[in-house]
Amino acid sequence: MGVGGLGVTSLTAGSPGILTPAPAPTTASTAFGLRIFTGLVGVLLAVLVSGFNENVTKVAMPDIRGAMGIGYDDSTWLLAVYSATSISAMAFAPWCGATFSLRRFTLCAMGAFLLLGALCPFAPNVNVLMLLRTLQGFAGGALPPMLMSVALRFLPPGIRLYGLGGYALTATFGPSFGTPLSAWWVEYAGWQWAFWQVIPLGLLAMLCVAWGLPLDPLRLERFKQFDWRGLLLGLPGLIMLVLGLELGQRLNWFESGMIRIFIVGGVSLLVLFFINEWSHPLPFFKLQLLKIRNLAHALLTLGGVLFVLLAVIKIPSSYLAQVQGYRPLETAPVMLVVALPQLIALPLVVALCNLRRVDCRWVLAIGLGLLALACGIGSQVTSLWSRENFYGLQAIQIIAQPMAVIPLLMLATGGLNPADGPFASAWFNTVKGFSAMAAGCVLQVLTLNREHFHSTMLVDRLGNSPLVSEGADLAHRIHQQAVVLTSSDLYLYMAGLALLLIVLIPFGPTRIYPPRAAS
Structure with missing residues (x-):
């Protein structure tokens, strides 16, 4: 069964409950x-707004710290707890959407x-702000699974x-557009709008959901089979592991x-969580699905693709800021060159993949090859590069990113039984x-290690040469050149990773x- 098998019945309110089939929805x-x-x-x-919110607060954190008197250590915790709760919510949101209905759960989240x-700027101290951001992370992380569920359930083949x-926009358009949006809010609207910028589009999203999605009946009987042990193991396990990686x-x-406690404890809890999920009649994660080659390959490749997509955003931004002294708003055009054309390029790629004679594996390979090409060209970066030099790389990514996603x-969604959606x-x-x-x-670890390596090598080579500058000017030049060499290294690493992902496709x-073809 192809993707077309995930029809109306695949994501009905009760479909995850294998022992409690859902009633057939009315045609109307x-x-x-x-x-x-x-x-x-x-x-x-709603999903795009959730992603914008995380990007804005990351970029605006120096302004938020200054306005609210928050120390650097506390600011890292603010970012970490939001990320941890957001990722954790993604794991359990599909169950909630099936139990309370997609419309109810999406509107509540x-x-x-x-x-x-709206409340975050009024937090009287950092502890209250931490609590608000923790809860907001849960709410924001619950939204992305709803988008995939709605698309699979309601759209005809x-x-x-x-x-x-449209879901792919959250991986291509969202991150590239979020950084320029962050810079604009901080530059012109004030630090409070780092939190408030979600409100206008968010209210519009709620109106569209309330009017557009049908209201399914509650399936509260599914609590009789609720995976309490899985929740008590998986939720803290994911949170601890993410906190350990974010703060490490x-x-x-x-x-x-x-x-050590976060990472070792988190991994241990997740191992117990997956052991529990294997035999539970109504699990949050169905491990047996990993036997499906296409899904397993898609999940593995997804991790590598997201690594490359994140790097091609971070590398030019960091280079322009540290070498050329660009402010965040000045780097915005580089990101927008990729972000805005996605609105056209992505539907074109979808139309291509929607043709029966087109094998999506070839599309994936070409997309990864183009990403590798862009990164290979980027590895030629020098200290003379400015914003304009990155436009060519970004132009290649306009078509490469949707072809890879x-x-x-x-x-990931093909070849599944309806109840497995x-x-x-x-x-x-x-x-x-x-x-x-x-x-x-x-990427943070690689960047720091390569910068240290190149700085040490440059200092060793220069030694006491009388032909170089001295003092602060020399230190500044060494740092700049180390950043250039690090950017080149990172681009090469990303090119190698993209090529490795291509090699995996035949196997x-x-x-x-x-x-369309399956129907």
């Missing part, structure tokens, strides 16, 4: 039309998200891939007792969130057909 409530389309747009806006964001393409660099990793969505959503969204966070941590996924 689920037939695709303007209302369903509006609801899908509303969920897409979005309402809580907006309310908490001919256009279902376009709905998944600052606390020198395993030299810190707290990081859309086939993964096809592979929510489990696939839980896997895909949790891996997506965790991989993006872990990629940021790995992993099998041919699948788009929903």
